Amino acid sequence: MSISKLRAIALGAVAALAATVAFAEDYPSHxxxxxxxxxxxxxxxxxxxxxxxxxxxxxxxxxxxxxxxxxxxxxxxxxxxxxxxxxxxxxxxxxxxxxxxxxxxxxxxxxxxxxxxxxxxxxxxPFVLLVSTDSDYETLGDLMDYGRANPDALNYATPGVGTVQHLAMEMLIAKADVKAVHIPFKGTSAARTAFLGGEVDYMIETPNAAVPLIESGKARALAVLSADRVDSLGDLPTAKEQGLDVEARxxxxxxxxxxxxxxxxxxxxxxxxxxxxxxxxxxxxxxxxxxxxxxxxxxxxxxxxxxxxxxxxxxxxxxxxxx
Amino acid sequence: MDLLQNFALGLSVALDPVNLLYCLIGVFAGMFVGVIPGIGPMTAISVLFPLTFYLPPTTAMIMLAGIWYGTTYGGSVASILLNIPGTASNAVTCLDGHPMAKSGRASVALLFTAVSSFVGGTLGTLLLMFFAPFIADVALSFGSAEYFALMLLGIVAASTISEGSASKGLAAVALGILIGCVGLDIYTGAPRLTFGRLELAEGVGLIPFAMGVFGVAEVIASIGNVREARLNSSTVGFRHMKPTRDEMRRSWKPMLRGSGIGAFFGTLPGTGPIVAAFMAYAIEKRVSKTPERFGKGAVEGLAAPEASNNSADMTAFIPTLALGIPGSPTMALMLGALIIHGITPGPSLMTDEPEVVWALVLSFWVGNLILLVMNIPLIGLWVRMLTIPYRWLFPTILAFICLGTYAVNTSSFDVWLVLVFGLIGYGMRQLGFPIAPMLLGFVLGPMMEEQFRRAMLLSRGDLMVFAERPISATVLAITAAILAWSVWSALKRSKPLADEQPE
CATH class of the missing domain: 3.40.190.150 (Bordetella uptake gene, domain 1)
Structure with a gap:
């Protein structure tokens, strides 16, 4: 038997022993x-x-x-x-x-x-859909109707291509049969800045980020994308209640x-x-x-x-x- | 008056002994980390972040902010003494700081950076105090077209800041832009120059890039000429710190201009202190009657960028505090300290949490004062650092660079990147290419592309958007004027030479 084979066996034996020890010990031991x-x-x-x-x-x-x-x-x-x-x-x-x-x-x-x-x-x-308080959209229906009547007129911001927010938006507009333009940003902060500056029409945020924007009067929430309403958002209706069965979180x-x-x-x-x-x-x-x-x-x-x-x-x- | 009330409230909290202590700890830690190349604010803050779990939110913010602006103070020390920027925003400081040190005036250079940093920091803090909500609104009105115009102005104005061949300078900018292109295209997600590596999906990090091309390259370059130009470290002490009357006269205007430029760029999310320092330097060189002195130890070339990056450090808090939107990853980290304590940053942060915000803002001024007072006696100590034999100093610096780079993402891939960029940086130095413009291209190039393409997406491909928006049109006009002026003055300079030749 060659030396290297012996070595391999020795190593294997040690590994096997180590494994046994690892399984026998109390978890977690370190x-x-x-x-x-x-x-x-x-x-x-x-x-x-x-x-x-x-x-x-x-x-x-x-x-x-x-x-x-x-x-x-x-x-x-x-x-x-x-x-x-x-x-x-x-x-x-x-x-x-x-x-x-x-x-x-x-x-x-x-x-x-x-x-x-x-x-x-x-x-x-869950995600909350926000528009600017300067806009005329009061319900999800308003926004989607405008989008349907004017294909590729609306812009929406997301934190990037392939983020959950992006895909959730794609789901939503596909369901509403709307064509809108995706404006990707590098991260949530950049997207939010552009939204507050009025560069884009709408975006989605989680409630912890959305509530301060709503309370300061900078944003209006149109819908929450969840099965049930959310306490922290008051009487904000879900998208499903407004006829668009989309959930995203x-x-x-x-x-x-x-x-x-x-x-x-x-x-x-x-x-x-x-x-x-x-x-x-x-x-x-x-x-x-x-x-x-x-x-x-x-x-x-x-x-x-x-x-x-x-x-x-x-x-x-x-x-x-x-x- | 509201402002006075807030001021008093903030000052009382900032001067609270515990907060004062953490402010001291923050700026002290920041300054020391700043001095060590490779460990920048991002590393320091992310390493010390878990500590803030156990501190009240205001105290935590005061400490983290102290680290942030402290590193910029300290970062200039390594720039001046070793020609290695302690942090990326001190890169420009090398251009004139190191030549000053080489001519035996290291103490004077350090004194000027301390004073300039203090002036910049103070002016930035004042702006933050009085105009934060107003400035934040202005910053919000900057859309992608305006950003693109500004970035273009930046790259045009600052790409020729280095001495020597203009074409080599432009080549360095272009290489920087190319390296900045690495990563997933943010509009299509297509991988660019990633070589199939997931680690490169978000592009090359600023820290491995800057530490490689500046730090490692400088260390390799000094191996060959250890004997040459050993700095005179015997000139320590207050006597040698005394600047000449001429230097004092020439430095105050650059400090003020630098602070203003820094304040502006600091406010815009995403640009920050690095671009601010470059712009301040470029503008000083342009307004100077003797631009040929720059790069050889001109005090203006030191005072302006140092005032600028510190001023930008302060105003970077404007979008962060007034809108709750962090302008940089480091700012995001700091807001994290608030989030952990249940304070959700948003547009009403300043009205909801005046105590936190005002205490923080006033602590900036306290911190800047501490830094100034602390720095002057420390100058002697810093200069003595040069008496450490290179065989100890340089390996230590390399170790710190690797450690600092690794610590940000716990990624050994980033350490390999440092090595690669170190070799690139060394090669460029040997061939006479300037390094600083490459950093500028690296920072501004990808942002320019991002904003240009976003403006195109939003305007549905109409280039007129840049001319229709007043701010962008104005900035583009200035850019064109600078370009025209550069070409004209270059022609004017080469003409007499051509005339002389026939004689």
Missing amino acids: PITLVVPFQAGGPTDAAGRLIGDAISSRIGQPVVVQNVAGAGSTIGAARVAEAEPDGYTLLMATSTAMVVAPHIYNNLGFDGYRSFDPIGLVTQA SWFAVMAPKGTPEDRIDTLRGLLDEALADEEVDAKMKASGFVPSPTPTAEFESMLETEYNNFKTVVESAGITLQ
């Missing part, structure tokens, strides 16, 4: 890394740190938040998809990376939510790399549920504009699948190709 796919300071980061702290205090191990930013949160997601599925590397996943990006990019290195095991939904926020969830041992996933699910039920976490998240949304696993999984397929259809029918 710090867990939670990858936040944005730079520190954003809303996802804030939620990640809140959840991380809450879990950490329950397991007596630190939960280290690691910011891996870039390419609309897909780089962080790719990092976790490639990580060892041992329950020690988790992802604060966005809807963009999980259900939109897979249809748009072909070099992601992961296949959307299929490359992950869901731990649970953290929060979700932004969400984030904790995900583990595919193949993480079942018992560890169960442990993590329990911990996440407890964290979300924690009064302090709840209060802090609400203060930051999120509604904690603990959701049964089965329901979350079916939501993932529905959104994944819906966006696939939109991307194909609107002809959005990035590669």
